[in-house]
Amino acid sequence: MDVEIPSRPILVYGYGNPGRQDDGLGPVLVEHLEAWAKAEKISGMAFDSNYQLNAEDALAVAESRAVVFIDASKEGKPPFEFHPLKPQKEISFSTHAMAPESVLALAVELYDAKPPAWILTIRGFSWEPNEPPSAAALSHLSAAREYLQVWLRHEISSQR
Amino acid sequence: MTRKIVIDPVTRVEGHGKVTIHLDDEGEVLQSRFHIVEFRGFERFVQGRPYWEAPVLVQRLCGICPVSHHLAGAKAMDVVVGAGTGDGLTATAEKIRRLMHYGQVFQSHSLHFFHLASPDLLFGYDSAPETRNVIGVALANRELATQAVMMRKYGQEVIAATAGKKIHGTGAIPGGVNKSLSTAERDALLQGPAPLNADQMVAWSQGALEFFKDYYRKNKDFIDNFSRFSSNHLSLVRKDGGLDLYHGVLRAVDSEGRRILDDADPQDYLQYLGEEVKSWSYMKFPFLLAVGQENGWYRVGPLARLNVADFIPTPLAQREFEAFKAATGGQPNDMCMHTHWARLIEILHAAEMMRDLLQDPDITGSRLIVKGKRQAEGVGIIEAPRGTLIHHFRVGEDDLIQMANLIVSTTHNNEPMNRAVGCVARKMLAKTKEITEGMLNAIEVAIRAYDPCLSCATHAYGQMPLEVSLFDSSGRLLSQRRKNSRF
Numbered sequence: 001m002d003v004e005i006p007s008r009p010i011l012v013y014g015y016g017n018p019g020r021q022d023d024g025l026g027p028v029l030v031e032h033l034e035a036w037a038k039a040e041k042i043s044g045m046a047f048d049s050n051y052q053l054n055a056e057d058a059l060a061v062a063e064s065r066a067v068v069f070i071d072a073s074k075e076g077k078p079p080f081e082f083h084p085l086k087p088q089k090e091i092s093f094s095t096h097a098m099a100p101e102s103v104l105a106l107a108v109e110l111y112d113a114k115p116p117a118w119i120l121t122i123r124g125f126s127w128e129p130n131e132p133p134s135a136a137a138l139s140h141l142s143a144a145r146e147y148l149q150v151w152l153r154h155e156i157s158s159q160r
Numbered sequence: 161m162t163r164k165i166v167i168d169p170v171t172r173v174e175g176h177g178k179v180t181i182h183l184d185d186e187g188e189v190l191q192s193r194f195h196i197v198e199f200r201g202f203e204r205f206v207q208g209r210p211y212w213e214a215p216v217l218v219q220r221l222c223g224i225c226p227v228s229h230h231l232a233g234a235k236a237m238d239v240v241v242g243a244g245t246g247d248g249l250t251a252t253a254e255k256i257r258r259l260m261h262y263g264q265v266f267q268s269h270s271l272h273f274f275h276l277a278s279p280d281l282l283f284g285y286d287s288a289p290e291t292r293n294v295i296g297v298a299l300a301n302r303e304l305a306t307q308a309v310m311m312r313k314y315g316q317e318v319i320a321a322t323a324g325k326k327i328h329g330t331g332a333i334p335g336g337v338n339k340s341l342s343t344a345e346r347d348a349l350l351q352g353p354a355p356l357n358a359d360q361m362v363a364w365s366q367g368a369l370e371f372f373k374d375y376y377r378k379n380k381d382f383i384d385n386f387s388r389f390s391s392n393h394l395s396l397v398r399k400d401g402g403l404d405l406y407h408g409v410l411r412a413v414d415s416e417g418r419r420i421l422d423d424a425d426p427q428d429y430l431q432y433l434g435e436e437v438k439s440w441s442y443m444k445f446p447f448l449l450a451v452g453q454e455n456g457w458y459r460v461g462p463l464a465r466l467n468v469a470d471f472i473p474t475p476l477a478q479r480e481f482e483a484f485k486a487a488t489g490g491q492p493n494d495m496c497m498h499t500h501w502a503r504l505i506e507i508l509h510a511a512e513m514m515r516d517l518l519q520d521p522d523i524t525g526s527r528l529i530v531k532g533k534r535q536a537e538g539v540g541i542i543e544a545p546r547g548t549l550i551h552h553f554r555v556g557e558d559d560l561i562q563m564a565n566l567i568v569s570t571t572h573n574n575e576p577m578n579r580a581v582g583c584v585a586r587k588m589l590a591k592t593k594e595i596t597e598g599m600l601n602a603i604e605v606a607i608r609a610y611d612p613c614l615s616c617a618t619h620a621y622g623q624m625p626l627e628v629s630l631f632d633s634s635g636r637l638l639s640q641r642r643k644n645s646r647f
Binding site for chain 1: 298328
């Protein structure tokens with residue numbers, strides 16, 4: 001008897017602190033995308049958010065067939081940038097977080113997993129301890145959401 | 161004339177640290193300073209906000225240990241709503257909060273040991289920077305790195321189950337908590353499929369301790385003498401002297417073990433602690449008022465806690481505590497690198513505490529909140545992973561916050577971190593007049609033992625260069641080293 005093996009999801013992972021205005025663009029966009037996927041009844045995606053990326057995220061990466069990281073950007077091109085990522089070792093000074101490339105590298109080393117990965121960085125402007133994100137950043141987020149919805153639909157359908 | 165070395169990591173917001181070392185013409189260290197741009201605007205930001213928002217609002221302060229701020233803020237507001245000063249909550253509320261806190265300590269300490277400290281121990285602080293990180297650990301010791309990932313994940317799951325979610329948790333509210341554990345949540349954490357269960361976390365914590373002790377046996381001189389200096393030590397401690405990271409009385413001992421702050425009520429902290437302002441630093445220098453500014457500074461964090469406590473109220477950690485105390489004949493331990501040892505004992509204690517709490521029927525109870533007579537102000541103190549964390553709020557009759565005073569762990573450790581940099585600089589600069597990679601790394605290792613929150617609140621896709629520059633007496637750049645990082 002054939003057993004249907006559930007396909008691994010595309011992991012959509014936003015990181016940043018939503019209490020620091022535009023720093024939280026990643027988690028805010030993930031909230032929007034999760035609601036959109038639910039409303040549109042699109043399966044095949046997993047959504048997650050946290051303040052920072054860290055070592056334990058390597059396991060989630062390893063369990064995914066593709067990964068899209070979403071972060072805020074201070075100096076990137078507005079409204080957003082989207083490009084592929086490769087595993088890469090990083091060096092840090094007493095930091096308590098990991099770069100997305102480092103998480104990918106840890107997934108390779110610990111779990112022999114190298115799913116394709118991308119990062120979407122949304123240009124932000126304000127980083128004060130306040131909510132919500134700035135109006136300008138929200139307009140960038142809106143553009144990023146539209147782009148990513150099309151991209152995710154295409155990725156999901158191409159795997160079926 | 162003097163020469164000056166500058167280490168200047170820059171971040172996007174306020175997580176900004178800089179080291180300056182002033183040398184005389186002979187190359188001797190005259191003065192060392194560790195600057196951190198402390199964010200003080202937050203205290204003004206919460207003014208005018210309703211008091212019940214505080215436990216959630218304060219998590220904006222730090223993306224590294226938001227649970228500590230969440231719980232310290234909730235404890236302060238417990239006092240405001242008349243729920244007592246630490247012993248007035250329902251059994252379920254207190255135990256849920258403790259579980260949340262020990263989950264936070266467990267994952268934070270695990271991150272520090274495996275991610276930041278173990279690379280130094282596995283490869284040596286003078287090894288190539290590209291290998292001295294958690295990925296290097298994965299290449300050299302896959303089992304250790306895998307355990308690190310799973311221990312972090314377990315701690316995060318404990319936090320999510322008790323705080324409601326990973327970002328901006330809402331579990332602790334003034335007077336209690338808004339949820340307890342369901343039996344399914346409890347069972348998953350207590351006896352879930354291996355390795356994510358409480359027994360495995362205890363076993364791995366013991367393994368991490370053995371890893372350190374094995375290293376210590378082989379590198380005793382380094383562990384005992386690197387950046388070593390005597391100090392006072394401050395911590396919360398349970399009323400009977402036991403280690404307690406969630407609640408207790410304030411106790412301090414001097415370098416000889418004499419009590420210089422004798423089990424003070426946290427609500428009275430302003431009677432015992434002062435903060436000195438220095439012109440060259442944004443960060444204040446706390447000190448014990450009874451001892452004075454000159455000699456009243458102190459350490460906080462794992463080393464201080466084990467120096468202050470009389471015992472640890474869980475059996476496996478107590479056994480390790482006895483060995484730790486025996487290493488100094490029962491006297492306070494002033495060895496900087498023993499902080500890692502103390503941190504690992506606390507990881508084991510946290511694992512035991514989580515297991516005990518998950519086996520306690522109160523953890524699934526339904527009595528969640530108490531309230532009493534409204535008070536005008538409240539103080540919440542907790543032992544965060546990095547050390548003592550103080551939240552103090554005053555609330556008006558209109559329920560709006562009028563005043564906030566926060567003293568975070570890294571601020572308490574301001575003077576010790578300056579001393580640590582000085583110790584390393586004097587030793588390393590005696591050998592060479594050039595900034596070497598080894599010197600830069602040694603300064604990092606000394607500061608890192610205190611686990612400071614340099615990137616305290618936010619990060620994004622930016623860069624945080626670490627730069628060391630050496631100038632001669634005329635200001636000419638003699639030597640420069642720089643590291644690039646994405647944070």
